[in-house]
Amino acid sequence: MARAQRHSGKASRDVISRVRRAWGESPFYQAQLKGPAPDRLLFKPDDPYAPDKTIAQALARGRIALGDESIDCEGELEKLWDLAEPDGALSAWLQEFSWLRHLSALGDDGKAPARALMKAWLDRHERWSAESWEPYFTAERLVELCAYHPLILAGTDAMWRSRVLACMARQTRHLARSAHRAATGFDRLMTALGLGIAGYSLPGCEGPAERGLEMARRELRLQLRPDGGHVSRNPSRQLKLALRLQSLIKAIETRGFQPPGFLRHQVQRASVMAAFFRCPDGKLAVFNGGYEDDSKALLAVQTGTDVDLGPADFARHSRYHKLTGARALLIADTADDSGSAFKSTGSLHFSSGRSRILVNCGNGAHRGISWRKALEQRSAHTALSFVESGASPVFGDVVQRRGEEAAGRLLEIERRIETPNPEGASYLRRLFLAANGADLRGEEMLAGCAPREIDSAIWRFHLDPGVRASLARDKKSVILLLPNKEGWRFKSNCPELLLEKSVYCGAGGAPAASEQIVIRAGVYDRREDTALNVKWALQRLDAV
Secondary structure, eight states, X not given: OHHHHHHHHHHHHHHHHHHHHHHHHSHHHHHHTOOOOOSSOSOOOOOOSOOOHHHHHHHHTTEEEETTEEEEOTTOGGGHHHHSOTTSHHHHHHHTTTHHHHHGGGGGGGXXXXXXXXXXXXXXXXXXXXXXXXXXXXXXXXXHHXXXXXXXXXXOOHHHHHHHHHHHHHHHHHHHHHGGGOSSHHHHHHHHHHHHHHHHHSTTOHHHHHHHHHHHHHHHHHHBOTTSOBTTOOHHHHHHHHHHHHHHHHHHHHTTOOOOHHHHHHHHHHHHHHHHTBOTTSSBOOOTTOOOOOHHHHHHHHTTOOGGGSOSSEETTTTEEEEEETTEEEEEEOSOOTTSSSOOXXXXXXXXXXXXXXXXXXXXGGGOHHHHHHHTSGGGSSSEEEOSSTTOOEEEEEEEEEEEETTEEEEEEEEEEEOSOTTXXXXXXXXXXXXXXXXXXXXXXXXXXXXXXXXXXXXXXEBOTXXXXXXXXXXXXXXXXXXXXXXXXXEESOSSOEEEXXXXXXXXXXXXXXXXXXXXXXXXXXXXXXEEEEEEEEEEGGGO
């Protein structure tokens, strides 16, 4: 029955796709995209993300690699569009025109490859294409073209300029009719904001811009929490959203219009929430599918932000806590992950100065579905996980408590565990960071669980790839050497600590080899079959 339903659903989607393709290619729809032909751009959005000159140089030679995909067209750039897999990450990167940012690093030398790629795209997709004119791709492409239009248009003849600008205007009008069909909530929000920016940048497209504003108002109401956090709880998405909101306000003001009040309010809250995740190294803490991202972009989003509007140490609605002590920073995720792809409740980021120590493994989406699924699991987080078996318990609601005193700051994260035990079961993670930032202590308590559930419990502490770790001979402590030359010791009441291999995808590139400290509940000699108390400490050596 289920198989028949899936087949029926796929058949329905195929029919809808064919109908949309036929309509998009029809002369009736093409006529709706006609309008005033712009002769210039009225606004150039700032792009604070830093370009990568290495990527640009490789692309100029016809070579490109993203995740597990790579293409080498041996200098014939127009072939890139044909060689990329239609549904792959590389094809998406090309269709979003993200490569324009990197080619800008080459200065005038970037103009020739940019124009060659633009011409090849126009030759294939200028009128309409179901794949390349998908709403999210179209919005991202228009924003990139507005930001880097000198690479494409500067010093060119009137015919080429007219062709490019007319196509941009047609895409903007198309987007005004199709933005609501973007695949996900975040895609719809970014599509609406991109439509607003493109509409105010192109003369004669003010109508589509107004549609984008109205759609953005609706999506922000649905997706932005009262503390300014996006519902995805993804720091990288939070940063991109804040930057896009800032860019839209600048586009409106450049045209001499007054930005609506809701937009000014939302951009402040979103920007402060993005800054919440900033680590001392200038990049983002890695949580819920985010990456370290770009320190230049994070600095840009903080410019002009009113810090009094947002969370200082506790994002009440996004459920993140921040503990600070001197040079140390601890960020903890205390939200209920029951409906989330990333099983991250209780996960940690801890750093000292500009050196990260404890991290989460990051997002493997750019590496393919197997990587993505693996890095969504609890075992890919600095948190409690369980051996994959039928013994793994089911988690319930989360409660957090916080306290501050002269000696330091305390955070408790307690979660109910579904169990047949009439007295109930729970898991408590208690964290204390000393005021001098040199002593982080943890206590992990499982209570009311079945013995086989406790035996399957594992606490993992993933280390940043820059940390060098060595296990003591008695296997009761681990010495850590940070890139900033600080020495730290991890110790525990565990009879036998383990130091195992791990992997880190938080930087967004190729996976980096790292290590993890592992505490297994099974090695404890327990007096109580239904409870376990694990204690650990991470201390700076010069402060011990």
